[in-house]
Amino acid sequence: AQSVAQPEDQVNVAEGNPLTVKCTYSVSGNPYLFWYVQYPNRGLQFLLKYITGDNLVKGSYGFEAEFNKSQTSFHLKKPSALVSDSALYFCALDFTGNQFYFGTGTSLTVIP
Amino acid sequence: EPEVTQTPSHQVTQMGQEVILRCVPISNHLYFYWYRQILGQKVEFLVSFYNNEISEKSEIFDDQFSVERPDGSNFTLKIRSTKLEDSAMYFCASSQGQGSGTEAFFGQGTRLTVV
Numbered sequence: 001a002q003s004v005a006q007p008e009d010q011v012n013v014a015e016g017n018p019l020t021v022k023c024t025y026s027v028s029g030n031p032y033l034f035w036y037v038q039y040p041n042r043g044l045q046f047l048l049k050y051i052t053g054d055n056l057v058k059g060s061y062g063f064e065a066e067f068n069k070s071q072t073s074f075h076l077k078k079p080s081a082l083v084s085d086s087a088l089y090f091c092a093l094d095f096t097g098n099q100f101y102f103g104t105g106t107s108l109t110v111i112p
Numbered sequence: 113e114p115e116v117t118q119t120p121s122h123q124v125t126q127m128g129q130e131v132i133l134r135c136v137p138i139s140n141h142l143y144f145y146w147y148r149q150i151l152g153q154k155v156e157f158l159v160s161f162y163n164n165e166i167s168e169k170s171e172i173f174d175d176q177f178s179v180e181r182p183d184g185s186n187f188t189l190k191i192r193s194t195k196l197e198d199s200a201m202y203f204c205a206s207s208q209g210q211g212s213g214t215e216a217f218f219g220q221g222t223r224l225t226v227v
Contacts, residue, residue, distance in 0.1 A: 032213040034215060036218070041121070041220060042220050043115065043116060043118075043203065043217070043218040043219045043220040043221065044155075044203065044205075044218035045218075046215045046216075046217065049213065049215055051213040090155065092155075094213065094214075096168075098160050098167060098168045098210060099145070099157040099160060099168060099170070100147075100155075100157065100216065101157070102147075102154050102155035102156075103154065104153070104154050105155075
């Protein structure tokens with residue numbers, strides 16, 4: 001069965017330091033993987049996606065994610081965190097073309 | 113930037129009452145979705161809608177739920193007789209196309225509290 005796991009409920013990082021938000025997935029076919037971010041009182045905003053090709057995907061606001069098939073992971077990264085990056089981050093899997101399977105979300109806090 | 117809007121942001125209702133959650137998808141999008149997130153749990157798919165009919169639904173989407181596109185702009189989720197366990201954040205989403213790898217755009221959510 002298909003699933004997505006975000007092993008960390010909370011990630012804290014100092015401003016200016018690199019950040020990583022982890023995601024692993026399980027799917028029988030080809031995975032299409034997404035990252036969404038939710039700021040307070042806002043909807044889920046699309047950050048980036050992996051479909052095929054280059055394993056390193058670049059997205060909005062300086063974020064990138066690395067697809068690793070052998071480790072079935074799709075970790076979100078940013079070289080230098082900003083306080084404004086503090087938000088809730090969701091990893092999602094799509095393999096039917098009709099629905100997303102979401103992780104439980106990771107709350108990122110960037111400490112000034 | 114166009115966005116999906118949902119109303120109300122928070123709804124409190126008594127058990128057994130009917131509620132209608134409203135969404136205005138992005139104007140040129142053709143595919144519409146409802147998801148929900150019970151507090152502390154995952155965001156779960158409820159239903160997808162295209163060309164005025166349901167294209168896919170999950171096990172959660174039972175007979176108490178229905179969706180409708182009553183006019184050219186709104187997309188609604190109706191819960192006929194609410195239960196305590198329907199308390200959740202409900203997200204509407206829309207996408208331009210369908211097919212694996214197409215991103216959806218989500219609204220800010222409606223928090224439904226059933227008392």
